Amino acid sequence: MKIGEIAKAAGVSTSRIRFYERQGIIPPADRGANGYRDYPKTLITLLQFIEQAQGLGFTLREIGDVEMQGGDHIVSCTDALALLARKRETVIALIAEAQNRKRRIEALMAELEANRKAQAVVAQ
Missing domain, CATH: 1.20.5 (Single alpha-helices involved in coiled-coils or other helix-helix interfaces)
Structure with a gap:
């Protein structure tokens, strides 16, 4: 998915996605032959998790320290x-x-x- 599509689906700005990528909060996107970033659809869940965590007062450093897992549950219930x-x-x-x-x-x-x-x- 292109950055604009991911941003819209996750409810965040494209600049925020780029910032998270630069900070290492999200993995870097693959680049297509045209040089455009190509993000997996699963990133939507991660971005929504990051936004929710920040809304609860977690810093990006705290979020970055969380051991993420794939799927619909970014963090285990025990860890959360x-x-x-x-x-x-x-x-x-x-x-x-x-x-x-x-x-x-x-x-x-x-x-x-x-x-x-x-x-x-x-x-x-």
């Missing part, structure tokens, strides 16, 4: 569950960090608001 569990722990830690940051911001805002009101009273 382990990867998702680790990513969930990362997200939980990020949420806790963000909540702590939010509390510190709100405390500083309250302190500054109190200072502003105190200065306004003194100025009267």
Whole structure:
């Protein structure tokens, strides 16, 4: 399949496919006699997997480290569950960090608001 056909079927841009290829995330395409890239239809599933994984917060490095297998299931269920569990722990830690940051911001805002009101009273 040509790059445009693969891109449309997978719901990604042609530039993204070329980027993934340069980064080694997907295997390089075979080249026809005319020099055009010729991708296997099975690449559609892999591209959709990559897009889904990125949507869940996985980096390209993390995706590239996954042991891929052929067919409709790019990753075994056991491996996928382990990867998702680790990513969930990362997200939980990020949420806790963000909540702590939010509390510190709100405390500083309250302190500054109190200072502003105190200065306004003194100025009267």
